[in-house]
Amino acid sequence: MSETGDSDRTIPLADEVRRPTVQPVAAPPPVQSAAPPAPQRAPVVSPHGAPVTPAQAAAAGDLQSVELLNRAYKQMAEQLGKVIVGQHDAIEQVLTAMFCQGHILLVGVPGLAKTLLVKTISDVLALSFKRVQFTPDLMPSDITGTDVLEEDRTTGKRSFRFVKGPLFANMVLADEINRTPPKTQAALLEAMQEHRVTAGETTYELPLPFFVLATQNPIEQEGTYPLPEAQLDRFMFMTIVRYPTPEEEIRIMKQATTNYRAQVARLLDGPSIMKLQDIVRRVPVAEHVYAYARDLVRATRPGEAGVPAFVNELVQWGAGPRASIYLILAGKARAILNGRVHVTTEDIQKMAHPVLRHRILPTFSAEAAGMSADKIVDRLLAEVPRGK
Helix, strand or coil, X not given: CCCCCCCCCCCCCHHHCCCCCCCCCCCCCCCCCCCCXXXXXXXXXXXXXXXXXXXXXXHHHHHHHHHHHXXXXXXXXXXXXCCCCCCHHHHHHHHHHHHCCCCEEEECCCCCCHHHHHHHHHHHEECCEEEEECCCCCCHXXXXXXXXXXECCCCCCEEEEEEECCXXXXXXXXXXXXXXXXXXXXXXXXXXXXXXXXXCCEEEECCCCCEEEEEECCCCCCCCCCCCHHHHCCCCEEEECCCCCHHHHHHHHHHHCCCCCCCCCCCEEHHHHHHHHHHHHCCCCCHHXXXXXXXHHHCCCCCCCCCCXXXXXXXXXXXXXXXXXXXXXXXXXXXHHCCCCCCCHHHHHHCHHHHHCCCCEECHHHHHCCCCHXXXXXXXXXXXXXXX
């Protein structure tokens, strides 16, 4: 008994006293700031408030591209008009061929500014330009390039280095192309079709865009080498450069006999031209326009079923499928240059002469009767139905 009279109790030791177990408190997870929601792009709407579909937006972009090309064409024609008097058809055909990635053959008597036209176009465009005067002694390596043996003065080691010819330019003027032998003319074939040249075992790519503009004198045939049909077919257009009108000839005399010096502005560069070339290929064409271009080209082939009767008498050889392709491309370019987004059969008719005149070979009897390729094309345009 204790002094207090309380009953005996056993007091546990201090180290035996149970203490509550303290659980470690986990650190709260870091507060992550909520990312701002991605901005919602407002839907494109038309002026009337209706949403615009992707197809409609693409069509609107194409319309702007057409306006761009039409404006570029007008500006180029204006700049060329400062130097070249008249020759509106020739200027239109040259620019059309360039926008179609085609080559062009300019045919005309001396003194009609064929070379000046090509040189002025190179001044308007920010493109590299080379001029080659074709002569009877011109060799293929003179235009494509050749390997030159060089010696390192330090080590004495010798090696070959390829020296590029004048074909390595965006615009190449082949002046009087029919004055050089066929082997040199043939050296242009790969460059014009494939945009590359081969020297030895190495193939070199040509810069893009690449155009060949050739000139030819139709009246002087002595000492010349007529272009073979295989090379003529590589040219998209054969453009006839005609005499000026009386009023234009007065302007030519005034400009040539004074101190007049026209200053032309550069409007387009290589990437811009390639973009415009892509726009041309996106122009839609109706089925009846395709059919009309096909029927017009097939009507030039003697022996084909359904051709006009005069073709079997006057034509020795007709145009191939490349003519159909160029007719459609030229129609697309002409439509855009005139501010339209669709091709008509009238566009095909306007481009028929420069596309077909060098692809139709008249017979001897036709030439004796004075029926040129242009007159045959005139009769075809009059007889081949245009469709709907």
